[in-house]
Amino acid sequence: MRIVLLALCFGFTSQIVSAQFIKEKSIQASIGLGLSVPYDSADEVADNGLFVQGELVLKVLSWIEIRPYAGVIWTNSDGTDLDGNPTDEKAESKAFLTGGKLRLRAPIPYVAPYVELGVGTSIGKFETSTVFYDIKGNGFLYHIPFSFGLELGKAHNVDIGFAYFFQPKVKQYVGAFAVGVSFQPKKWR
Template identity: 70%
Template sequence: MTNSNGKDLYNNPTFEKAESKAVLLGGKARVRAPIPWVAPYVEIGLGTSIGKFETLTAFDNVDKGGIIYHIPFSLGLELGKNNNVDLGLAYYFQPSVEQFVGAFAVGVTFLLNTK
């Protein structure tokens, strides 16, 4: 979910906005270099976004609701002796509504059953 407060980065009023209220579903494939301690990877996939999307700029006027496609893309590193710490940059491109979202992600993998 994203919202706009009608102001730009410098707190000036603006008519431009990009808002979404959606759920993302899909899948990705990861290609990883098998390097001990630092294993870089890249992910790409295809998915669907279900919700409402509004993009209003000087160049675009999009107001859509329903189901659209998105393209997830990630770059990252798996760190540690067993590569169980994941640092990554994740992006979701939604071309049909002129939006994208990005995030810095941190993950930790641990075994639940050790025999």
């Protein structure tokens, strides 16, 4: 519960202190193919679905950004493993994701690689079933977001990357290959 409070406080206070060290603000919207994978699996299972996320981008320096985020991951099992063979193993998530991340990026024109790390909470329904464990859960879980990818374009406003959210309590990670677009509302310019 402390991690949830910390993530919420981080998101709310980022607006208050923005006048002190935030150079630029924008919003990023991302969508992609969502995946959920158990930590341990005999059949190599990866269940798929939808991933949608919105981020408030607070640029501190040309290579550091603070990113409070909110998103949704929705994955379902189709009863097969990665090779198409039938299996009873699965890792399903139907959750709302929120928290904060720190992005470090190389300020290179037109193509800027980046890496992100943070802390957040997942709120929803989770099921991880393998030969090693059978976990069903509802409610709040902490997660650790980790992402990497490329920012493209003259203004670096197109983002192509991989986003992962490690959920230790239910022994699975969810993630996505996502494409995002950043924009600045007119009142922030």
